[in-house]
Amino acid sequence: MEVGLKLLNITSNMGGINEHELFVLLKKRLFPDLEKFDGTFHNADCFSFEDKLYIELKCRRAHYDELMIEEYKYERLVNLAMDLDYSPVYINSTPNGVWAFNLGVLLPRWENRAGLPATTDFDNTQKVVKSVGYLNIKDGIRLW
Numbered sequence: 001m002e003v004g005l006k007l008l009n010i011t012s013n014m015g016g017i018n019e020h021e022l023f024v025l026l027k028k029r030l031f032p033d034l035e036k037f038d039g040t041f042h043n044a045d046c047f048s049f050e051d052k053l054y055i056e057l058k059c060r061r062a063h064y065d066e067l068m069i070e071e072y073k074y075e076r077l078v079n080l081a082m083d084l085d086y087s088p089v090y091i092n093s094t095p096n097g098v099w100a101f102n103l104g105v106l107l108p109r110w111e112n113r114a115g116l117p118a119t120t121d122f123d124n125t126q127k128v129v130k131s132v133g134y135l136n137i138k139d140g141i142r143l144w
């Protein structure tokens with residue numbers, strides 16, 4: 001389905017969108033100056049110069065009240081955003097909505113969790129231990 005048509009129904013079912021569609025939705029509805037980073041390997045997915053936001057996007061197919069973030073991603077996002085005098089923001093979509101978290105004021109409790117995928121590359125089935133934390137949706141801002 002074309003991204004524009006999908007955005008018409010997006011608030012009723014957020015679980016089927018991907019990061020590109022979430023980016024387009026955010027740009028159309030909240031951050032007109034939102035820009036993606038070029039290339040694959042960045043510490044964030046996009047930024048807003050006007051609002052001084054450094055943003056990581058995550059789309060989940062299932063809803064969880066506690067949304068996982070890897071510690072190394074959190075640390076990289078927070079440190080680089082702070083170096084630039086930006087706010088580090090983690091935006092998560094689930095089938096139940098979209099939440100934004102200001103990581104500059106939230107500090108998850110970290111735990112080592114075994115059996116997580118080494119990468120998001122589906123051809124790589126290797127499982128590893130990762131340090132992760134959880135952000136409760138009550139601590140975020142519901143965007144939709």
